Amino acid sequence: MVHEQARRSGLGYEGGGVLGRSSSFYGVWGVSFYDTGIKGVSGVGEQAYPETRAGVVGRSNTVHGVIGTSTSNAGVFSYSSNGPGIVGMTGNPASPAGAYFGDVKIAGNVYANNLKGAVVPFPDGSRRALYCMESPEVWFEDFGSAKLARAVVKLDANFAKVIKRGDYRVFVTPEGNCHGLYVRRKSANNFEVRELMGGKSSIAFSYRIVGRRKDIKQPRRFAKIDMPLPPPPRPPRAPRKPVPTAAGLRAFIARVEKEARERAPKGAEKVRAEMRRNRGQSPIMPPRAR
Numbered sequence: 001m002v003h004e005q006a007r008r009s010g011l012g013y014e015g016g017g018v019l020g021r022s023s024s025f026y027g028v029w030g031v032s033f034y035d036t037g038i039k040g041v042s043g044v045g046e047q048a049y050p051e052t053r054a055g056v057v058g059r060s061n062t063v064h065g066v067i068g069t070s071t072s073n074a075g076v077f078s079y080s081s082n083g084p085g086i087v088g089m090t091g092n093p094a095s096p097a098g099a100y101f102g103d104v105k106i107a108g109n110v111y112a113n114n115l116k117g118a119v120v121p122f123p124d125g126s127r128r129a130l131y132c133m134e135s136p137e138v139w140f141e142d143f144g145s146a147k148l149a150r151a152v153v154k155l156d157a158n159f160a161k162v163i164k165r166g167d168y169r170v171f172v173t174p175e176g177n178c179h180g181l182y183v184r185r186k187s188a189n190n191f192e193v194r195e196l197m198g199g200k201s202s203i204a205f206s207y208r209i210v211g212r213r214k215d216i217k218q219p220r221r222f223a224k225i226d227m228p229l230p231p232p233p234r235p236p237r238a239p240r241k242p243v244p245t246a247a248g249l250r251a252f253i254a255r256v257e258k259e260a261r262e263r264a265p266k267g268a269e270k271v272r273a274e275m276r277r278n279r280g281q282s283p284i285m286p287p288r289a290r
Helices: 002-009 157-161 246-263 269-277
Strands: 038-042 056-060 117-121 127-131 139-147 151-154 163-174 181-186 190-195 204-213
Touching: 139 151, 157 163, 163 181, 163 190
Parallel strands: 038 056
Antiparallel strands: 117 127, 139 204, 151 190, 163 204, 181 190
16 A cells, blocks of 8 residues: 555656556646646755755756657647746756747747857867847848949849838948049939049949838837846755665665655555554565665
């Protein structure tokens, strides 16, 4: 009886505590109104980290805390109706809070407290950081080159589709000796570049076009952004992996026996009598494992 209660409560000293299998329904279903629904601990003492209440808690100091895999859909899916869907953190400044091996698609805005950059391979085999330029407004830009005189430059057809063509900027740079250049006229499809002081040079020039993004409403300049998640306190260092000892086994058995007595239904006199008769031997462990 006591052994069966211990198995139902999910306790195992060296083997599995709970095994769930199903061919047509949930393998394991955990529900709690006030505490953790499902909790998994591996190689970590109960006081290794601050206690956390959640639907699922996984802890380990030697392997992954939680693993999710799928052959046809998301490996891990998270959702919250009133908070972040996923929160990642690390206690090691040299380790990232999140790592993705593949493309990342985001249907929403991206905000960062610090820099946004790209990791670029160098000829010496190293990788170097290059950083984004920032602006209080949302712009797209394009580059090109052309020649005078009376140069009429057409906007790239695809670039023109994604900007507000009535509100773009053109910056020109001459690539030879002349009196200087200016943009004489801009339209929805092209712009015209001429030389200052009526010059008739035929030099080449390069240009940069900056246009406002068409498909979104421009945000307010220097808009205030709320970052509601301060970094949580750094957890203490995980203890070394415990080594099972005879004293630990006896303490574990005593705790299981105590929990079994507390959970036993009222009137279970036979169980208590059996425990008193077998006081010198564990009711949940075979004699050879004492």
